[in-house]
Amino acid sequence: MNQLERNQSVLYKYLPEQSVPTIAQWIYAYDFKLKIKKSRSSKYGDYRPPIKGQNHLITINHDLNKYAFLITLVHEIAHLTNYNKYKDTVAPHGEEWKLEFKILMNYFLHEHIFPEDIFKALKKYMSNPAASSCSDTNLLRVLKKYDERDKTVLLEDLEHGTTFMYGSERLFIKGEQVRKRFKCKEVKTKRLYLFNPLTEVLLINTVEKEEKNTFFNIFNIKK
Numbered sequence: 010m011n012q013l014e015r016n017q018s019v020l021y022k023y024l025p026e027q028s029v030p031t032i033a034q035w036i037y038a039y040d041f042k043l044k045i046k047k048s049r050s051s052k053y054g055d056y057r058p059p060i061k062g063q064n065h066l067i068t069i070n071h072d073l074n075k076y077a078f079l080i081t082l083v084h085e086i087a088h089l090t091n092y093n094k095y096k097d098t099v100a101p102h103g104e105e106w107k108l109e110f111k112i113l114m115n116y117f118l119h120e121h122i123f124p125e126d127i128f129k130a131l132k133k134y135m136s137n138p139a140a141s142s143c144s145d146t147n148l149l150r151v152l153k154k155y156d157e158r159d160k161t162v163l164l165e166d167l168e169h170g171t172t173f174m175y176g177s178e179r180l181f182i183k184g185e186q187v188r189k190r191f192k193c194k195e196v197k198t199k200r201l202y203l204f205n206p207l208t209e210v211l212l213i214n215t216v217e218k219e220e221k222n223t224f225f226n227i228f229n230i231k232k
Contacts, residue, residue, distance in 0.1 A: 013037060023069075023078045025122050032082065039089055041065035043082075048072045050176070053141070054081040056088035065089050074155040076127050080142055083113050102140040110138050126151050146189065149207050158209065164191060165206035172196065173210040180213065 017033045023045065024032060036043060042064040054069040067085045069078060087110035091099065099105045114135055120128050130148040142148055153163065164183065167173060171183045180196040181204075190203040 023071075023073075023075060024082075025075050025079060025117075027122050028079050028117050031116055032079075035086060039065065039086065039093075041067055041086075041089055044068045045071045053077065054085045056085040056092075058089075058092050065092075074152065074157065076123055076155055077142070077152045079117060079122075080114075080131065080152075083117065084110060084138075084142070087113050107138055111135060124155070126154070146205075146207065153207055153209075156209075161209040161211055163206070164193075164204055164208045164210050167210070167212075172213045174213055175204075175208065175210045181210075 013033055016036055017029050020029045020032055044066065046068045048070050052070075053073060054067065057066040059065050067082065067089065069081055069085070073081060087106055088101070090113070091106045091109045094109075095105055114131075117123075118128070118132060118135065123131060127148075130145075130151045134142065134145045134148045139145060142152070162173075164173070167183050169183060169185070173181055173183065175181055181193040181202070182196060184192040184194060184201070186192075186206075187203065189206070191206060193202050193204050194200070195202065
């Protein structure tokens with residue numbers, strides 16, 4: 010098994026099957042390292058340009074569903090191709106990056122790769138892509154339908170006044186909706202925070218609180 014085949018064998022775990030050959034070729038052609046990382050609440054992925062002769066580096070959260078993983082990965086590859094053309098002379102999410110993202114995403118913007126509901130939401134989002142797909146509530150809501158959630162639920166699905174856990178075992182009480190977000194009070198500090206309605210949270214069992222044990226595998230894919 011050569012390197013390209015090894016890359017593909019790993020990618021099949023994270024991407025829609027029909028997108029894998031193209032992505033595997035891009036890893037080779039654009040000469041970048043792809044790292045699958047543990048979940049980060051602040052971002053789904055990121056791109057770092059080559060430093061001191063090293064490869065371009067792209068990291069993606071391990072727990073994204075296959076469709077969110079593909080969109081995020083193409084988003085970051087667009088940063089790479091944009092950097093190759095302009096280096097640091099243009100805005101990270103300016104018109105040049107948007108054009109690169111649209112060009113690359115067109116390789117996958119088909120209903121045989123994405124389910125119909127994601128395809129429609131993604132097509133609308135791609136008319137003017139933002140710095141993060143998270144900023145498009147409609148697209149994010151559709152993508153989250155395909156998440157494999159065990160114990161977490163979406164904040165918008167909880168009743169008003171429900172206590173939930175978020176982050177490092179911090180407890181909050183769901184409050185009223187303010188425009189597009191929910192105002193929630195942290196139990197310990199009584200401070201108020203605004204939450205995206207699509208935030209994944211953990212319900213609290215008043216009889217017994219289960220411990221959270223998470224194990225992360227980190228894969229490196231490179232030439």
